[in-house]
Amino acid sequence: MADLTDHRPEQQRSQATAAPLFDREAASQHCQLIGLEPQQAHLRALHWNGGGARDLPPGKHSPQLLEELQQQGHRLYVIAGGGRNREAVAAIPAVFAEWDGLILEDVEALLHEAQLQGLPEPTLLLTTWEHGSAHVWWRLDQPCTDIPRWERLMVRLVVALGSDPVCVDPSRLMRLAGSAYIAKAGHSRQGQVLGQARIFHDDPEATTTLEELEAQFQQRPELAEQLKQSSVATYDPPTDAERQQRREKALLPPRPMAQIKAALACIPKRESGLPDGDPWRYPAHRFAAAGLRDALYRLHKRPDLEIDEEAKATAHAEALELMEEHSPSRECGWDVAQVLGSSAWLDEGTFWSRAARAGFALAALPPTPPLDGVPWIPEDAPTNAPPAQPGAKATASLTLEEATARLRQARADGCDGVELETLLQGLAEQSGHHPAALHKILQEIDREAEAEIAGDAAAQELAVVRDYEREIQGFEIAGFLPPRIAAALHTVTHGLPYPGPTLAVSFLAAVSGVLPLGSEILGLEASDYRVPINLYLALVGHTGDRKSQLGRATITRPPAEIQRLYNRAHAEALQAWQLENEGKKKEDRSPKPFLHRLQLQDYTGEALAHRLMEAEKIQRGILIFRDELSGLFRSLDRYRSGGKGGDEEQLLEMYGGEPFASARVEAVERVYDRCHVSIAGTIQPATLRALMGSGDDQGKFARFLFAPLLDRPERIPTRLPDGWSQVVGEARATLAAAIKHAARIDLDSAGNPDVRMPPLPWRLTLTQEAQERFADWDHDLQKQRHSLPKEDPRRGVLGKTSSQGLRVMGLTHILWTGAGEADPGDPLSLAEVERSLAFVELLQRWVMGFHASPAAAEEPQMQQLARRIHQITTRAGGWMTWKEIRDRMNAGEKKGITSAVGNAAMGALVRAGLGELKERDGSPRALRATGSLPP
Structure with missing residues (x-):
């Protein structure tokens, strides 16, 4: 080699x-x-x-x-x-x-x-x-x-x-x-x-x-x-219950440090290059190191936790230090940090068995279980307590509860350092408990205090979220959209928990997808600031929030009648083409008719470019609707050669209706001079956080409007009033009529869309007064943007908010013209602009708060826990104790969450106005959720 x-x-x-x-x-x-x-x-x-x-x-x-x-x-x-x-x-x-x-x-x-x-x-x-x-x-x-x-x-x-x-x-x-x-x-x-x-x-x-x-x-x-x-799949220390299942005998207390060090000293120092068959080649020392870590973990683990994250970290650091002393990386041809870092968490038995193989006599320890929550302290544990005087008799003048109260008060008074150590020694003498036990109690007191601080921060954040939820709940879309359309949207989603703004923007996405190619709105005439009237929308909600039903009711169903017209026209054209070209060679045939689809569920960059090229010929646009947008974001440019014009660049450029040219697929050129593409779909908040956490340098997320759904239980009605089917039918007809008006479709003598007559695009402008208001609003956004650090993802959101405001203005104006409340040729009034700006600001407040979480990747743990508790108690619909709440969490959610942390999260919900606490003498306190939260 x-x-x-x-x-x-x-x-x-x-x-x-x-x-x-x-x-x-x-x-x-x-x-x-x-x-x-x-x-x-x-x-x-x-x-x-x-x-x-x-x-x-x-x-x-x-x-x-x-x-x-x-x-x-x-x-x-x-x-x-x-x-x-x-x-x-x-x-x-x-x-x-x-x-x-x-x-x-x-x-x-x-x-x-x-x-x-x-x-x-x-x-x-x-x-x-x-x-x-x-x-x-x-x-x-x-x-x-x-x-x-x-x-x-x-x-x-x-x-x-x-x-x-x-x-x-x-x-x-x-x-x-x-x-x-x-x-x-x-x-x-x-x-x-x-x-x-x-x-x-x-x-x-x-x-x-x-x-x-x-x-x-x-x-x-x-x-x-x-x-x-195999322990391959074990990446955490086993719980006490799992250890019990692995052993037939009762659990022994953790081995003291002196015994652990004595066992390690028996294991030979590592040597590289040992011959085949030698029992002390690399794997033996690797397993010994991993088992040593678990033995140290058991020594430090708090008995009230299934998995103690702090003890894990301590055990890993101590195992690294002990193995470096035993077989230094510099001398022994290995990297101890790499070995421990890449090793699965193995049971301590892998350490003790190798020590026994090397001659260590495993001394039996008295099977003394922990008493009253105080960890078992071995006789040879180090202590700083002064030696007992000859003839002195130990007497306890303090109970453990009194010593604990003294420690709480000392911490509240800011006591630390030497003063605190002196207090601990004195309390140990007066209570008759080992200083190590009081140290454990002090650590728990500190954890409770940290949990309370985190709970206060979570309460403040959740209060902001609660106020936002109340604001979107109170937003009346009957003034934002024509009243008849607003009523129709509420009717077709009857019994489902969708806030008004989310209903409205979902339908606006459907409208944007059918507009003629070239539809645009001129926001500022002096600077020629104009944008196409398309929309990128993400509906954000948890699993079970009925996101898909919302998409069907407001996005995919309303344009269905127009699509049926295109399908019928295509079928007739295809039949005529087959008759015309029957018996002809392939090269002699006329071009095959192309079926225009108003909406697509899936696409590749090349296939979409071909569809947009064909759509340009009939002056139409396309809406891409994905039930799960995460698949769209993650699939961009995967497993293909990159370069200009890749999937992500295409998505970014389509937002502005930019031209496209490509000759990379089968040597067939794909070219269009302009396009009109809208995107709509659903996504879960955790998935969105993970995607945003990887950065948004190109601004793809900033181009999206995000509309939250509320996480609350709603019982779907099983009985409807007489004649309700007719009411729903009329509501659907109202939405379909609004879509037809926006699409501006001309029919030929056969009742099919006349593709020979290009539809007239919507060309909208603002009054001078409305332009002044829009310019002021845009200026305020830019000042906010420049006040943020350059790496803050909210800069991108603020940079795109103006163009989103114009798009919403254009879409709502088109609907008002269909209702006869505005003339298609008139510029948008100041009142229309004010309505749209208020609506966009409402939606953007949610995404700005979402981005404000650390790195936009993960909420603080306390806030996550409070949300989860709120979700569990909301779905239960009554009072629940912390134990009952915890029993409904999965193993991953329980990990590292003590009762102190759980109670702090419950208190945060109460302080945020999202819950009520009930406390009775002799009974655990219970929580009942109030209100609802967006994602």
Whole structure:
């Protein structure tokens, strides 16, 4: 194997920035072999010292940038799933496996054995450096979009091959071929180039399918038992209940630190290069380190928590420190931080068994359970208490409750440092309890105080959300839209929990999709500020908020009658074309009739360009309606070569009706000079946060209006008044008539749309008075925008709000002309402009608040918990205690949430005016939700 070690003089090698070994061709080949175009790969750069991480999504990197990052000391990785985390992954083109600390010959032997058992030939095998790791990739014939299925397959692959158990995450960072391997901090040669990730084997023709791989594992029944025994899927410490299930005997108390250190001292110091068959090769020390971490976790874990996140962090840090003392990374040919960081959480038994194998005699500990919530303290625990005087008799003058009250008061008075330590020692003497026990109580007091502070902040934020909810509930759309249309919208959504503004903007999206090509509104004549009257809309709501029903009632159904006319005309034209061209050769046939669709559910960039080219011929636009917009956002430019005119650029340019030209598909040119495209669909708030969290440099989210749905239970009526069917029919007819008016469709003698007569586009203007008001409003928005930091995503929202205001003005004016309340040729009045600006401001207040959350990616934990409690109690419809609320949460939601945190969140809801508390002597306090919340 080639020696890639950096042989420059010591003075040069000690410089962390020297890493000139980047191989562009190898990096490009790596991406292509695993099914990614190089420019569309999602990369990440991590500095060797742990700082300066750079996320490099598709289109945000180049060979020159990667070379610069390597020279600055960054290690380069590729993310096959293309997401910043698991939730952001929409599809993954390959499966992979990794082995640390094995020589290449070992990996080849493993693969040979796997192929004998039926596994396909791998597409790629690369090595990071001669003492590093080996990575094997199998490219799938098509990207897998069923991520849970892919993860199940990866678990089986790990068990079958014995590879690294953390490699089951679709957003896993994998070393990029061609990049320099730079030693991390803590390594004996930290910051130095140790080698280069090189492709050792590749076969571009070697692909497989998910089904083929699954079939291989199904044919091996012995894997089922291995999977049961495997801890591959265990990434958290097991709960006490899970530990009890694994053992037949009762749980023993945590082992004291002195015993843990004594056991570790028996394990031999790690040596690299041990021969095959030696029991102390790399895996033994890796398992010992992972088990040591769990033993330390049990020592620090609070007994009232299923999973103690603080104890996890402490145990990880202590295990790292102890293993570095035992087998230093600088001397023993491994990286302790990397080993622990990449190891699954294994039970402490893996540590004790290896210590026993090395000669440690596992001393029995008295099976003393925790008493009254006070942790068991071993006899040899360190203490700062003064030694007892000869003949003195211990007496407790304070109860534990009194000592706790003294600690609470001390914290309230700002006591800390030496003063607090002195108080603790005195309370320990007076109460007869060990200082360590009082330290635990003090930590709990501090946690309660932190929870109360977080609860106050959450209460303030939720109060703002509550006020907004009341405002949208009180917004009367009968003045914003013609009263007859407003009444029709309420009728067709009868019994469903949709606020008026959301109903109104949904129907405006439907109207925007049928307007003739070239429809526009001139907002400021002096500067020629004009925009097309299209709309990008996202309806935001949780699962179960009946988003799809809203879309059907207000967006897809109203234009259905016009679509039927186009369908009928196309059927007749197609029949005539078939008669005309019967018997003719393909090259002699006349052009086949094209069916215009007012709405599309799915598209590719090329197919949409073709449709818009055909739509331009008949001067029409298109509405793209997606029941789940997340699929649209995540699919942009995936698994295709990038460049100008890609899917995302196309979406951005369509907003302004920009022209398009492409000759990349089958050498057929796709050209249109202008277009009219609207987009509407639904999305969940958590998904939207994740997507926004990856940034919005191009402004695609800023182009959207966002309309929230309310998360509240509504019982759908089972009985309707007599004649209700007729009322609903008339309401639907009203909405369909408004759509026809907006579409300006001329019919021919057969009653079909006359495609030979281009429809007259809507060309709208504002009165001078209305222009002055709009200019002032736009100026205020720009001042707000420039007051925000450049990286704040709200700048993009404010930058697009003016154009959205104009679009809403135009759409509502068209509806008022259909109601006979305005003349199509008249400019928009000041009153019309004021109505539209107030409406847009109402919607934008929600998205500005949404963006104001940290990095627009995640709400504070306390606010999330309060929302979840509100949701649970709202759906229950009555009083609930914290225990009853917690029982309705899933395991992930319960993680790390104590009763103190839960009570603080309940209090936050009460202070925000979104709940009531009932407290009775001798009974737990209970909460009842009041009001509703937007997402």
